Amino acid sequence: MILYPAIDLKDGACVRLVKGEMNAATVFNTDPAAQARNFAAAGCAWIHVVDLNGAFAGRPVNGAAVESIVKAVPVPVQLGGGIRDMETIALWLEKGVRRVILGTVALRNPPLVRQACARFPGQVAVGIDARDGYVAVEGWAEKSEVTALDLALKFEDAGVAAIIYTDIERDGLLAGPNVEATAALAEKLTTPVIASGGVASLDDLRALKARAASGIAGVISGRALYDGRIDLAAALAVLKD
Template structure:
């Protein structure tokens, strides 16, 4: 199972939000590339990067920071936040990003997602963000009437690499990952699922890794790492051992 340390970008800084609320951001650093290097030194082979400003604006707002991260990090960078055009997708892949995460457009323009998934083999991840089981969009600012599993199943057989599932109600709050909902989603679709939201410690990593056979591909963790509640090296070891 892959452990993705998270670097969320707001105004060029490394931050974490509580429940996706831009007004509840905690700043953890002013040098995103240096943070990427720290994660690499601790053994990370993958990063999950989000342009939070871009998610709300619908286009890149932290490009310089992302470019610096890609240049500094020797592994794979997975990027999301405001990527809603073929030109944006191509631009990031050409820069060296390994996978693109598409969220809001998965609901509003599913054909775009399918086209990109077919054009960029194994390069597109669909983000399914949920509040109370319903899909949320536009930086989590709006909640739809579409159930999570229904949205995910729309992209089966479309070439999508993975589904990234976030329980917004737990994100950034260290409440523990919603393992039951994540595993249930993995069982309801034939696509691998990446867990996100609320990871608070090593036990979350262990429990998710136990369900790798159910389709859990990885887990994203942010605040627990920044607050020192989760040791990245230990998490990587646990994910590879279970």
């Protein structure tokens, strides 16, 4: 199971939010490239990056910071936030991002996801952020009437590289991931699922690893790595196949 350390970008700095609230941001590092180098040096196989400002603006905002991360590390980077048209998808992949994450646009414009998967095989993931089981979009500011499962099923035959499932109510709270909901989703899909939101301890990672057979292929961790609740080396050891 792959550990994806998270770099969430707000105004050019690495931050963590609580339940997606931009006014509840804690700054952990003002040098995103240095943070990425630390993660790569520790042995991380991927880095997960989100342009938080971009998620709200609907377009890339922290472009310079993202580019600095991509140039700083030899490991692949996946990026989400404000990616809502083919031009932006192509732009980021040309700049060296290995995988783009489509969130709001997956709900608003499903055909674009399919077109992107066809044009860039293996380089498109779908981010499904759910509150009470229903998809939230526009930087989590708006809750839809579509369930996470219904949205994920729309892309089962599209060639999506992964579904990144976030339980918003747990994100940034260190309350533990929603293992059951994540596993239940993964079991109904053939697309690999990456768990996100609430990871606070090595036991949380062990709980997710124990459900790997359901289709959970990775886990994103942010705040717990930054504040030392989870030792990165130990986390990588726990998840190692």
